[in-house]
Amino acid sequence: MSPLAIVLFDIDGIVRDVSRSYRRALQETVAHFTQGYHPSQRDIDGLKAEGAWNNDWHASEELIYRYFETQGQDRAQVQLEYEDIVAFFQSKYRGANWNGYIQDEALLVSSDYFQQFSRAGMAWGFVSGATRASASYVLEGRLGLESPLLIAMEDAPGKPDPAGVLQATQRLDPMGHSPTIYVGDTVADMQTVIHARNQDGDRPWFGLGVIPPHVAAADSPAYGDRLFQGGANRVLNQTVDVTPALISEVTG
Template sequence: MTEQLSPKAIVVFDIDGVIRDVSGSYRRAIADTVEHFTEGAYRPTQLDIDRLKSEGVWNNDWEASQELTYRYFETLCYTREQLQLDYNAIVTFFQSRYRGCDPDKFTGYICNEPLLLDSKYLEELTKAEIPWGFFSGATRGSATYILEQRLGLKSPVLIAMEDAPSKPNPTGLFATVRSLESSENKNDKHLTPVVYVGDTVADMYTVKQARLQEPSRTWIGVGVLPPHVQQILAHRDAYAEKLIDAGASMVFTNVQHLSLLRISELVNETGFEQV
């Protein structure tokens, strides 16, 4: 980011698929969990998980694992009432894969998540006087691990799973923005535009809900294509189209392409572009 611009905006980031690649961690844990609770009969593919996520309401991966399991058994003519899956057992198994079995430290898939962002990018935002923070459906422990231990950030503004309802409910986004706004800005009649950066339909729906509930502020959704969808051109384009249809103003292949210039363009309503 080399542009000498200081657009007046607040930028809030999702974490999974934006800050870190979770295709080999969260998504792998989903597949493991569904495979386990279907007794090895069904292991969802990345595309299966994408299809579910595209419905815009399965941001919680524990609930997504349960839903995929239910849907598999429904193809065999079982009802949910007959199955009555143990949600707590699903969570426990999922966490044993993702977090690991050691209660005192992370030993699972989380330890091998590639980073998709360099802390220098955030430093550039700070230099441009753009407040930034994180609103994620990840647990606070998982989010803090990636932000503080892996990225080296010091107590960044973070609203995590335990702090707010699941997306697309915008309560957590509102809370993040309130934490980032200075007391001076809070009293300003001209509210600072907010850019929310996410990789799922639920993230874009969250922005839509924010507009409905707080129409006095400008809310802008920016999509990022997670690494696993970029391997096949047709899959990448289809995923981008879903983000656009869900409300994304721009879609990027990496979060760091959201430069100061791009933020300025968004604030000035230049419209959609895929980069």
């Protein structure tokens, strides 16, 4: 029997607060390769609002290039190796034996949170641009979830390509057309839903945007507007506001 709905969650900004981990590593990576430019949270949000920079390694590279462009240099003039960016970023974020900034991630939900969807007859899983190791570290190592469905960086192209959510949906509802809801915190997440709808029009698709913890209260309305413009059906202030009752309301 098909589930009443499929609820797919992003991880960064939804399950864990990455403002002091991924984002801190991004800031320090950019500062290292520019020898001083330290992008603000607003700078990073502005880049991600474009919808094309879900991967923080790529986002770091882009901010580095844009910095040098403001200094009058063409990208072709900048001596930059992507592999060096990734290595430096990971040395800060993951560290040695997981002792990097990943240790500073606060959890935004508990394992019990997901059981309410199971009790309501809804299937759930995770689609994230994080590496499988990083995602599993938080889902299994810290939350204690037992082998949850996870589509990670290694499993599908980066968002807003919908391949990941399409793959997860097919695994959770192979024979049916239950509505799928994707819960994310970026424009790329919401655009992923739009692209999935275009590729699988037989299934209802919905995007729920969540304001991530790093966004200041004064900036929340503008951030929410960007999520709506990106395609969100609803915008919530925190992940726990997404409940089976809300899912039923949104899907009709």
